[in-house]
Amino acid sequence: MSLFFTLTIACYIASSLGYQAYVLFQKRPVYRIASILLWVGFLCHTSVIALQYFKTGHVPVQNLHETLSTFGWAVVGVFLILQIKFNLMVLGALVAPLATLSVIIASILPGPPVEIGPLFKSLWRTFHIGTLIVGNAAFAIAFLVGILYLIQEKAIKDKKRGFFFRRLPSLKLLDSMGYTCLIAGFPMLTFGIITGVIYAQMVRGRFWSWDPKEIFAVITWLVYAALLHERLAVGWQGRRAALMTIAGFVILLFTFFLRFLG
Amino acid sequence: MTEKRDIVIIGLNHKTAPVEIRERLAFPSEDTAKVLEAMRQETYVDEIILFSTCNRVEFLFTTQDMPKAVEAVKDFVAKFKKTPRDVFEQALYVYxxxxxxxxxFRVASSLDSMVVGEPQILGQIKEAYQEASNHRTCGVILNRLMHRSFSVAKRVRxxxxxxxxxxxxxxAAVELGRKIFDVLEGKAVLLIGAGEMAELAVEHLVTNRASPIFVANRTFERGLEIAERFKGTAIRFEEICDYLKQVDIVISSTGAPHYILVRDDFKGVMRARKNRPLFFIDIAVPRDIDPEINHIDNVYVYDIDDLKSAIQENIDERQREALRAERIVDEAVVMFLRWVQSLDVVPTIVALRDKIEEIRQAELKKTFASMASVSEESRAAIDRLTAALVKKxxxxxxxxxxxxxHKDKKSLYIDITRKLFNLDAQNNRKPDMG
Incomplete structure (x- = not known):
């Protein structure tokens, strides 16, 4: 494990703790420290991925170790970009631990040697998995935002103005943030699946082979497509949209692991 | 016969009774007259005022026989409201x-309010007093008590x-609105009914740039009047359901005895409004909005009790200030009681006799000093003459x-007597505050 990767994990852990402390004590300086730590961790992480890329000539998404690490990186990246628009401070308390968890699992997993295929094929593969990972990161954040939405919604419905009510932002903000994640993630997912199909054609000589991971990928796509359609056409929002976002991510997660474990 | 006239308050408020009981016992303004007229006939009750707001129902009265009067009031409420006594008796307090x-004094100063320090209660009490004055159920004691409570409230404020x-x-409405809509700018508001509290809420929303404003009132003209104030649009009461499709915040405050919106009214509404959230603030007691509606997705219904908890935090801040206010109240209570005690018959008669006797003695002394030659016998005669005169x-x-x-006039006569003969001048130089 490289020094930078260790540094990344350390920063993510510290940042996670910082965000938790911010949620608890609501002190702005604590938030700033946590935020800076996340940025530092993200830059370290970026350099790890860049180094790997220059070493192997591939975006490191060839095995579960690399993919999880890249996923964690993408989650943090998407979160940091979203923060510019939404500045949803408490979300860090969920995102940072998620990123931490994925890099820690990645660090435990062995990184088996990567067989390098013909460049053209691996380029498609890189595109395929790369876009899927960024899309998944967006969906992961949509999922976390959905959880926050449900918590806040319940607080308002049940008229319990407690811990979360005061700390969480408005339903409107959570809802539109979830929506933004969704419209960012969906094209990525679509593109990832299309490139996957093309890649399958190149490797196996056929586009579609009815294997479970393909089927689940399509199911995931359908769930998100349905959600997006409902949102756009009927104006679905709020609790049901949040529930469906959460359900979508669970299926997505299943598909994700199916790819590596199945 | 007992001379003692007691000031009694019997009632329930938001601390002792849940909204279900309060709404059952609340007296809408058109009933107040009936209640006051009925209580005027009541043997044991002398002067009386009825307070009925969303948070309290209280009878303030004077009586010479407190236990019987309290029973009479309880019976009256049970009968008038067709509610068995055991439903509300638990929630009652008697002071x-x-x-x-x-x-x-505490109620008028808003120390007993759900939201300590909220200014509306004083206006409501003034109205209740006005109503009682119109029906001549206030006598000298309650008149004085009410005026004192107004000045205490002013001092506290x-x-x-x-x-x-x-x-x-x-x-609270604005804060909750922000938690739902993030910004209130451009959120359409519908006011159903009228009332100071509801109109204040609308005003507050308007300052937070909520717009447009719609007003629905049973009497369209009244609706127009209110709508004009907020530069809004008056709509007919029957149109409310249609407007649910386009408004975001509904503030309801009608005197209706039943729900004016129930769950069935929402068929197709959420679909038509593309599931945009809808926020109900139900200030009315009895409630206007069926609480069931809160179960609809993206619809939030807050009634007056829910708002109670919504403002709990800031109340703590006021609580500290309230301690200072309590001191002002206590001071005023002592002053007032001193005055009430002076209204007893015996001390008044004693004071009256003492005063006249004092005058007689002073005058005798003056007279005798200028006529040194008068015999002892004549002096005794003059003394007897003046004594008899005073006595007669x-x-x-x-x-x-x-x-x-003359049951409810007695305090008045005593008060007049004391004023006529200026009996309070020596012992109580400071006219009791205000």
Missing amino acids: NGEEAVQHI TETGIGGHAVSISY ILHDPTVFLKQSG
Whole structure:
């Protein structure tokens, strides 16, 4: 494990703790420290991925170790970009631990040697998995935002103005943030699946082979497509949209692991 | 016959009774007249005022026989509201004398309010007093008590920071609105009914740039009037359901005895409004909005009790200021009770006799000093003459004051007597505050 990767994990852990402390004590300086730590961790992480890329000539998404690490990186990246628009401070308390968890699992997993295929094929593969990972990161954040939405919604419905009510932002903000994640993630997912199909054609000589991971990928796509359609056409929002976002991510997660474990 | 006239308050409020009971016992303004007229006929009750707001129902009265009067009031409420006594008896509190005076001062000063320091209660009490005055159920004691409570409330407001922090129903509404809509700018508001509290809430929303404003009132003209104030649009009461499709915040405050919106009214509404959230603020007691509606997705219904918890935090701040206010109240209570005690018959008669006797002695002394030659016998005769004169003059007033019978006028006569003869001038130089 490289020094930078260790540094990344350390920063993510510290940042996670910082965000938790911010949620608890609501002190702005604590938030700033946590935020800076996340940025530092993200830059370290970026350099790890860049180094790997220059070493192997591939975006490191060839095995579960690399993919999880890249996923964690993408989650943090998407979160940091979203923060510019939404500045949803408490979300860090969920995102940072998620990123931490994925890099820690990645660090435990062995990184088996990567067989390098013909460049053209691996380029498609890189595109395929790369876009899927960024899309998944967006969906992961949509999922976390959905959880926050449900918590806040319940607080308002049940008229319990407690811990979360005061700390969480408005339903409107959570809802539109979830929506933004969704419209960012969906094209990525679509593109990832299309490139996957093309890649399958190149490797196996056929586009579609009815294997479970393909089927689940399509199911995931359908769930998100349905959600997006409902949102756009009927104006679905709020609790049901949040529930469906959460359900979508669970299926997505299943598909994700199916790819590596199945 | 007992001379003692007691000030009694019997009632329930938001602390002792849940909204279900309060809405059952609340007296809408059109009933107040009936209640006051009925209570005027009541043997044991002398003067009386009825307070009925969303948070409290209280009878303030004077009586010579407190236990019987309390029973009479309870029976009356049970009968009038067709509600068995055991439903509300648990929630009732009864105060008399010092406690009652303190209670009414605290209520007027908004120390007993759900939102401590909220300014509306004083207006409501003034209205209740006005109503009682119109029906002549207030006598000298309650008149004085009410005027005192107004001045106490004013002192509390100006000398403490009790009204300083912005906590009120309207504040809570805005805060909750922000938690739902993030910004209130451009959110359409519908006001159903009228009422000070509801209109304040609308005003607060308007300052937060909510717009447009719609007003629905049973009487369209009244709706127009209110709508004009907010530069809004008046709509017909029957149109409410249509407008649910386009408004975002509904503030309801009607005197309707039943729900004006139930779950069935929402068929197709959420679909038509593309599931945009809808926020109901139900200030009315009895409630206007069926609580079931809160179960619809993206619809949030807050009634007056829910708002209670919504403002809890800021209340703590006011609580500290309230301690200072309590001192002002206690001071006023002592002053008031001193005055009430002076209204007893016996001390008044004694004071009256003492005063006249004092005058007689002073005049005798003056007279005798200027006529040194007068015999002892003549002096005794003059002394007897003046004594008899005083006795004869005081006989009728004394009998009159001692007479039982004129039940609610007695305090008035005593008060007049004391003023007529300036009986309070020596012992109580400071006219009791205000």
